[in-house]
Amino acid sequence: MRYGVVVEELAVEVMAQLPTDEARQEVMALVEVARIDLVRDPGSVEEIREALRYRRDGGSAIRSLTSHRQPVHELISVMRVSNGIAWIGAHSAADKAAAQPGMLGGISLTCARDLDADEFLIALGADPDELAARTPYKDLAVPVGRPGKPSPRVNPVMYGTCGDWVYVLEDWGMATWATGYRTVESMRPAPDEEIVCVTMNSWSPPQRLIHAPGDGRAWQAEFGEGAGADSALDAALHAAGAVFPSIGEVGEAAVVAYYEEHGPRLPVAVFTAVGNYCGLSIDQEAVQAGDPPAVLIPMV
DSSP, X not given: OHHHXXXXXXXXXXXTTOOSHHHHHHHHHHHHHHHHSBOSOTTOHHHHHHXXXXXXXXXXXXXXXXXXXXXXXXXXXXXXXXXXXXHHHHTTTXXXXXXXXXXXXXXXXXXXXXXXXXXXXXXXXXXXXHHXXXXXXXXXXXXXXXXXXXXXXXXXXXXXXXXXXXXXXXXXXXXXXXXXXXXXXXXXXXXXXXXXEEEOOSSSOSOEEEEEOSSSXXXXXXXXXXXXXXXXXXXXXXXXXXXXXXHHHHOHHHHHHHHHHHGGGHHHHHHXXXXXXXXXXXOHHHHHHTOSBEEEEEOO
8 A cells, every 4th residue: 555655665775774762752743643643745754755755853743743634544453565664564465475585475484683694593503514505595406304314394484684784584483593592592682682583383372572682682472562661662562553542441241343354464564663663674576586695593
């Protein structure tokens, strides 16, 4: 949808350039206005960018955005975009296509800030020699089990970098980091390492978002839950419509009804929020074609 593309394009462009959590929260507040309120021309990237300049210069960006009221509909919708990562959420329920050279359905994402890509992949269990080959995903040879012998417990993953982040894509049902960060020494987040993980948990629902903010700890939440007060990631989740009402707020019946009505858009909202927070952009066509480099990662 046009409106969703505008907000996502703006967020990816701006968030990647912001130096602090405070700055990211300020931008996400403006994105929230464009998402749930009213703007003069929801299809105008230039208008929203102008509003950002007003906010930066001390003016009222929100007043600029809402001075002429026109509703914004269906911001979080199933859309296909090359910039951003909302497309991953849009295809989260699709089955893995065996004949496809790359990935599309059921992708889990792990991304780490300011870490060397090779070091992060080796921490996940990648072989350094295989990693050095930089083999495209579509050309990666995956071992298969032989009669009478156990099947090799490895999965092919794609990887790449965007801005300060290295990212890993997996479509085998879960994110490897999510399965091992509590028990595997090399995967445990260090005090100076920020990691964001969206794991589909196909074999062990529900889907979860895990965040290691860089203090040596990690928290996790189910899709639809927030990321904690005063967190830039939490602001991004709220701005994308990825935080649903809780039983404590509205009661069980209302929560069930809300999830039945809005649940299908939740994966798109979560991936939109993570993409906005990280300033992450991953090309859908390249991933589908299997062009990014790949490596085998052992199951934990």
